[in-house]
Amino acid sequence: MAPPSFAIPGQTLAASSKYSPGPGTHLISSQITSSLLGPSDSKKNTITPKSTPILSIQRPSNSPPQPSVNTQVYARITRLERLQARCDIVVVSDIVAPLPLRGILRSQDVRATEKDKVKLPECFVVGDIIRAVIVGLGDQQGYYLSTAGNEFGVVMAWSEAGNGCVPVSWKEVRDSVTGVKELRKVAKPI
Amino acid sequence: MTDRRRISGPSVGTAPPIFSSTIVGAEKAQLKRPVRTRKPSELRKIFLKTGVTPSASGSAYLELEFPSPSTPSSQKKTFLSPSSTLKLTCTIHGPKPLPRSSPYNPSLLLSTTIKFSPFATRYRRGYIRDTIERDLSAHLETALRGVIIGDRWPKCGVDVVVTVLEGEEDRWCGDELGGGSDGVGGVGGWGSMGVLAGAVTVASAALVDAGIDCVDLVTGGVAAVVGRSRSLGGKAQQGDDEDESFVVLDPSPPEHAEIGAACVVAYLAERDEITELWSKGDAGVPAEELVDQAVAAAKATRNVLVEAILETAKLKFPDAVLSTGKSGGDIDMTG
Numbered sequence: 032m033a034p035p036s037f038a039i040p041g042q043t044l045a046a047s048s049k050y051s052p053g054p055g056t057h058l059i060s061s062q063i064t065s066s067l068l069g070p071s072d073s074k075k076n077t078i079t080p081k082s083t084p085i086l087s088i089q090r091p092s093n094s095p096p097q098p099s100v101n102t103q104v105y106a107r108i109t110r111l112e113r114l115q116a117r118c119d120i121v122v123v124s125d126i127v128a129p130l131p132l133r134g135i136l137r138s139q140d141v142r143a144t145e146k147d148k149v150k151l152p153e154c155f156v157v158g159d160i161i162r163a164v165i166v167g168l169g170d171q172q173g174y175y176l177s178t179a180g181n182e183f184g185v186v187m188a189w190s191e192a193g194n195g196c197v198p199v200s201w202k203e204v205r206d207s208v209t210g211v212k213e214l215r216k217v218a219k220p221i
Numbered sequence: 222m223t224d225r226r227r228i229s230g231p232s233v234g235t236a237p238p239i240f241s242s243t244i245v246g247a248e249k250a251q252l253k254r255p256v257r258t259r260k261p262s263e264l265r266k267i268f269l270k271t272g273v274t275p276s277a278s279g280s281a282y283l284e285l286e287f288p289s290p291s292t293p294s295s296q297k298k299t300f301l302s303p304s305s306t307l308k309l310t311c312t313i314h315g316p317k318p319l320p321r322s323s324p325y326n327p328s329l330l331l332s333t334t335i336k337f338s339p340f341a342t343r344y345r346r347g348y349i350r351d352t353i354e355r356d357l358s359a360h361l362e363t364a365l366r367g368v369i370i371g372d373r374w375p376k377c378g379v380d381v382v383v384t385v386l387e388g389e390e391d392r393w394c395g396d397e398l399g400g401g402s403d404g405v406g407g408v409g410g411w412g413s414m415g416v417l418a419g420a421v422t423v424a425s426a427a428l429v430d431a432g433i434d435c436v437d438l439v440t441g442g443v444a445a446v447v448g449r450s451r452s453l454g455g456k457a458q459q460g461d462d463e464d465e466s467f468v469v470l471d472p473s474p475p476e477h478a479e480i481g482a483a484c485v486v487a488y489l490a491e492r493d494e495i496t497e498l499w500s501k502g503d504a505g506v507p508a509e510e511l512v513d514q515a516v517a518a519a520k521a522t523r524n525v526l527v528e529a530i531l532e533t534a535k536l537k538f539p540d541a542v543l544s545t546g547k548s549g550g551d552i553d554m555t556g
Contacts, residue, residue, distance in 0.1 A: 041489065041490075064436070067429075067432060068533065091537045
């Protein structure tokens with residue numbers, strides 16, 4: 032039996048022997064049941080291709096994004112400390128968060144190599160916009176972020192003079208007006 | 222605690238002025254007790270609509286049918302409305318990140334508030350939450366806690382705010398004039414049970430609108446044992462017309478001279494579970510039946526809720542095929 036194309040919370044969708052429960056669903060006595068209002072969607076399981084397809088319910092577009100591990104985010108650096116940088120996550124997987132979420136970027140997560148030689152002031156300045164990935168839900172202080180990887184790091188930076196900067200290497204940016212170079216952990220442009 | 226920042230009204234409730242002419246004429250047509258015209262098992266019509274507050278992540282509005290007045294408004298000599306109805310709005314803010322000071326919480330932190338407008342009932346209320354509002358908020362929280370799948374939203378909080386624009390009265394205004402045990406300051410509070418049932422339903426619609434994971438749709442239902450007080454308890458089955466007490470669904474307290482007991486449930490129809498049960502008064506032998514009837518009222522309310530959220534679905538997912546129910550053009554319908 033094919034699952035209904037549209038579901039309301041509490042509606043039974045399919046038996047758990049035919050499908051696997053995905054986002055927006057839950058299991059009650061081996062029946063996959065919807066927990067949201069929305070159209071249903073079944074996808075092939077990409078991690079274990081031999082198992083049953085994943086049945087999920089689409090979330091309405093206006094609901095706030097849920098950060099999870101391996102989600103790509105954009106964040107603004109708000110404070111630099113000796114061992115970690117605090118930031119406000121403003122975009123979660125291409126959806127603007129209605130309220131900024133707190134994030135923590137620890138110095139060992141800044142880059143993949145030579146982790147112990149990272150000096151945070153040579154990588155970030157307060158106000159920079161970074162592209163990062165969530166590596167842990169963290170504690171009440173905030174989500175743990177990582178910029179390890181070429182495509183992660185500073186995407187927007189402003190120099191000491193206040194002008195916008197352009198990247199010149201993986202660890203340098205140049206003021207577009209005065210031409211002064213500053214140090215950043217730059218994200219590879221994509 | 223008093224509010225020192227602004228000039229507050231009287232600390233005790235005030236009532237709109239009642240003129241002596243209405244007291245003298247209390248027996249006359251202008252101040253007649255409203256009569257329940259619907260069947261004991263019939264609910265008042267419910268209007269339910271979601272998405273009324275654009276700034277909130279989810280919102281809903283619930284209104285119960287107002288019984289048509291027996292006298293036209295032009296002939297009325299008093300502003301006192303003999304019957305009462307229910308108008309509730311619910312807004313949901315969040316899920317949003319918890320404040321920095323709060324400890325780590327692996328699931329969604331639910332906070333519920335029920336606030337009466339100052340003008341919601343004849344008994345006027347201040348801006349500070351009173352005990353009834355706190356009590357109802359706690360009841361609503363238990364009702365919703367059993368429905369929300371909290372671990373889908375770690376480190377998040379959600380605020381459910383129900384504003385009572387018009388609340389059910391605890392008794393008919395004519396009874397109030399006479400004083401007595403159910404008069405001013407007496408035992409009562411039957412109206413707040415109807416408010417709670419409505420608040421559960423409206424909050425459920427708003428939760429769906431906000432896209433918060435729920436195991437089922439929860440609806441509130443209320444039933445009451447009405448009749449004459451001396452018949453309540455063990456003597457209910459004697460069968461004398463004068464003494465008979467019976468169970469009605471969705472009672473409007475002003476319509477009944479005596480309410481022996483009332484019961485509110487928050488019910489999940491698909492799972493056949495009750496998340497909240499609140500009973501008041503001495504139901505005696507029919508206590509179990511009272512709960513069953515309250516569940517029946519909640520089941521009937523669910524039909525309206527389903528129609529209302531299918532309307533929501535049409536707005537949110539205009540291109541999705543609605544196969545779960547017939548396309549109801551009008552959501553104003555009987556329960």
